Amino acid sequence: MKKLLLVLSWIVFQYQAWSQTNIICTNADAEQVMKGNYNPLNYLPPVVINHPDSIVQLMMQAISPDSVHATLEVLSTFATRHSASDTVSLTTGIGAARRWAFQRFAGISAQNNNRLLPSYLQFDHNLMCNVVQHRNIFAVLPGADTADKSIVIVEAHIDSRCKDDCDTACFAPGIEDNGSGTALVLEMARVMSSFVYNRTIVFLLNIGEEQGLCGAEAFAVYAQQQSIAIRAVLNNDVVGGILCGHTSSPPSCPGYGAVDSLNVRLFSLGGFNSVHKQFARFVKLQYKEEALPFVSVPMNIMIMSPEDRTGRGGDHQPFRVHGFTAIRLTAANENGNANTADTSYHDRQHTSDDILGVDTAPPAGLDSFFTDFNYICRNTVINTTGIAMAAIGPMKPDLAVVSPGDGTVIVTITQQTQYLQYRVGMRTTSNDWDSVYAFSNKLSDTIPMTSTGLHIFSVASVDSNGIESLFSREVLLNVTGTSEPAGMLKGIHLAPGMPNPADEQTIITVYSDRNISRQSYLQITDLSGKEITKIHVKIETGVNEVLYNHGFHASGIFYCTLFIDGKRLETVKMIFTDIR
Numbered sequence: 001m002k003k004l005l006l007v008l009s010w011i012v013f014q015y016q017a018w019s020q021t022n023i024i025c026t027n028a029d030a031e032q033v034m035k036g037n038y039n040p041l042n043y044l045p046p047v048v049i050n051h052p053d054s055i056v057q058l059m060m061q062a063i064s065p066d067s068v069h070a071t072l073e074v075l076s077t078f079a080t081r082h083s084a085s086d087t088v089s090l091t092t093g094i095g096a097a098r099r100w101a102f103q104r105f106a107g108i109s110a111q112n113n114n115r116l117l118p119s120y121l122q123f124d125h126n127l128m129c130n131v132v133q134h135r136n137i138f139a140v141l142p143g144a145d146t147a148d149k150s151i152v153i154v155e156a157h158i159d160s161r162c163k164d165d166c167d168t169a170c171f172a173p174g175i176e177d178n179g180s181g182t183a184l185v186l187e188m189a190r191v192m193s194s195f196v197y198n199r200t201i202v203f204l205l206n207i208g209e210e211q212g213l214c215g216a217e218a219f220a221v222y223a224q225q226q227s228i229a230i231r232a233v234l235n236n237d238v239v240g241g242i243l244c245g246h247t248s249s250p251p252s253c254p255g256y257g258a259v260d261s262l263n264v265r266l267f268s269l270g271g272f273n274s275v276h277k278q279f280a281r282f283v284k285l286q287y288k289e290e291a292l293p294f295v296s297v298p299m300n301i302m303i304m305s306p307e308d309r310t311g312r313g314g315d316h317q318p319f320r321v322h323g324f325t326a327i328r329l330t331a332a333n334e335n336g337n338a339n340t341a342d343t344s345y346h347d348r349q350h351t352s353d354d355i356l357g358v359d360t361a362p363p364a365g366l367d368s369f370f371t372d373f374n375y376i377c378r379n380t381v382i383n384t385t386g387i388a389m390a391a392i393g394p395m396k397p398d399l400a401v402v403s404p405g406d407g408t409v410i411v412t413i414t415q416q417t418q419y420l421q422y423r424v425g426m427r428t429t430s431n432d433w434d435s436v437y438a439f440s441n442k443l444s445d446t447i448p449m450t451s452t453g454l455h456i457f458s459v460a461s462v463d464s465n466g467i468e469s470l471f472s473r474e475v476l477l478n479v480t481g482t483s484e485p486a487g488m489l490k491g492i493h494l495a496p497g498m499p500n501p502a503d504e505q506t507i508i509t510v511y512s513d514r515n516i517s518r519q520s521y522l523q524i525t526d527l528s529g530k531e532i533t534k535i536h537v538k539i540e541t542g543v544n545e546v547l548y549n550h551g552f553h554a555s556g557i558f559y560c561t562l563f564i565d566g567k568r569l570e571t572v573k574m575i576f577t578d579i580r
């Protein structure tokens with residue numbers, strides 16, 4: 001017993017020794033606003049613009065490639081923004097960079113009646129290359145309604161690195177990783193700070209991403225310690241690259257030199273009933289409805305199955321781990337390497353080559369393929385629309401769904417029943433909604449369905465300006481037609497992968513009406529019946545999900561078979577294709 005206690009206290013000691021301590025917000029006003037303890041009248045501008053349509057239109061007009069370019073030019077002057085680099089120099093190193101970012105927030109505030117509150121989040125971490133004290137930089141834009149104290153965060157990491165994680169002297173301009181995200185967040189602060197939102201928005205630049213997501217972890221822990229309610233977090237990391245390397249991170253790109261400036265990826269954890277996926281769908285829907293009709297170059301937002309690219313991570317993860325809703329936006333073509341074992345490949349990220357661009361045709365000026373300013377602006381539009389609507393929209397409702405057996409479903413709102421309109425999101429085999437159905441002036445409606453079988457439903461409230469809340473939890477229902485018996489699915493069933501077709505990762509689902517204690521596994525085979533892999537699953541009542549990573553450039557038809565106690569139960573077909 002004593003030995004066990006000793007081991008336990010050693011583990012506790014180790015955890016404390018590794019974690020972020022002495023976390024302090026340097027701006028007391030910013031802290032009080034994030035906690036909801038303030039008078040919103042003190043932060044209203046002389047002219048209040050709070051209509052969502054006006055906000056989106058004016059923001060889109062204001063987002064500027066020249067402004068993003070100018071920010072990246074400055075970021076490239078610090079030589080390195082390594083988290084443990086020089087903090088004394090006025091021109092180079094992380095100290096100069098973070099003071100500049102703070103001043104940039106302060107400058108934006110000065111142009112907006114001092115409404116934006118710049119701050120540092122200072123914390124100690126003793127495993128970041130022998131430097132103990134670190135500072136995230138952030139700015140708080142107070143919301144107009146403190147009845148709902150939850151805040152919305154848009155973040156990016158500002159730190160950079162070379163191959164050696166603790167090389168603080170090497171030239172590490174970090175323009176794509178992650179000057180692009182930093183420039184995007186600063187551009188958002190610039191174009192969003194003149195408008196009024198119901199909820200508080202935080203523009204956050206993290207440190208220490210490259211040393212284990214330390215800065216984001218510090219902010220998530222701080223929010224928990226201070227009981228700050230976070231509605232959603234949108235992380236931007238590697239958001240400017242449009243040029244494909246020899247290889248790249250999944251879903252990867254077609255081949256060296258290929259350019260893609262029209263697609264962008266949203267990564268989030270989970271499949272069925274994941275608050276993170278629901279937020280990803282919300283961001284996509286807001287872009288589609290509020291911004292897309294007015295943009296000259298439309299973007300396609302791909303909602304990815306996994307939480308991040310294979311084997312890699314980002315600053316959305318600490319927030320998710322601490323119980324907050326958090327997703328990541330990343331460029332489609334990443335000029336980085338998924339396969340670090342490939343010795344012939346030269347990775348641009350985490351090297352001295354992560355530069356702003358080259359002038360291939362003087363005197364034309366810089367080619368910005370590595371980080372395309374227009375592409376960053378298009379991603380900024382996606383961010384501003386999603387963040388603004390999350391900061392404006394109404395309260396999230398809840399629902400009940402039944403299938404009466406005549407090819408329809410009856411959806412009933414069970415919580416937040418005060419709104420005049422609701423929208424129902426429906427999906428079957430995709431990470432995205434197949435359709436979004438609206439009804440008004442009632443709390444229950446009958447929806448005619450175009451297909452029977454398993455469907456997933458969720459619901460959002462709609463306010464008088466037509467703005468959705470975040471979508472509710474998801475409910476799974478077996479929709480039955482006139483010839484079939486109504487009711488929930490009986491027994492154990494294997495569903496097709498979601499999405500299907502998939503690029504290289506898919507979520508395989510096993511539905512069960514009971515807990516299974518016997519040994520169960522999924523066997524993946526190719527067309528000839530050859531086993532690719534075997535995945536053990538623990539089957540419990542309800543929805544059981546497995547994220548299956550099929551791999552890069554391995555398109556074709558494959559089969560997934562569920563075995564319980566050695567007995568073959570069901571097989572589904574899975575199609576993998578190079579989406580682009």
Ligand SMILES: [Zn+2]
Binds near residue numbers: 157178
């Ligand atoms: Zn990064």
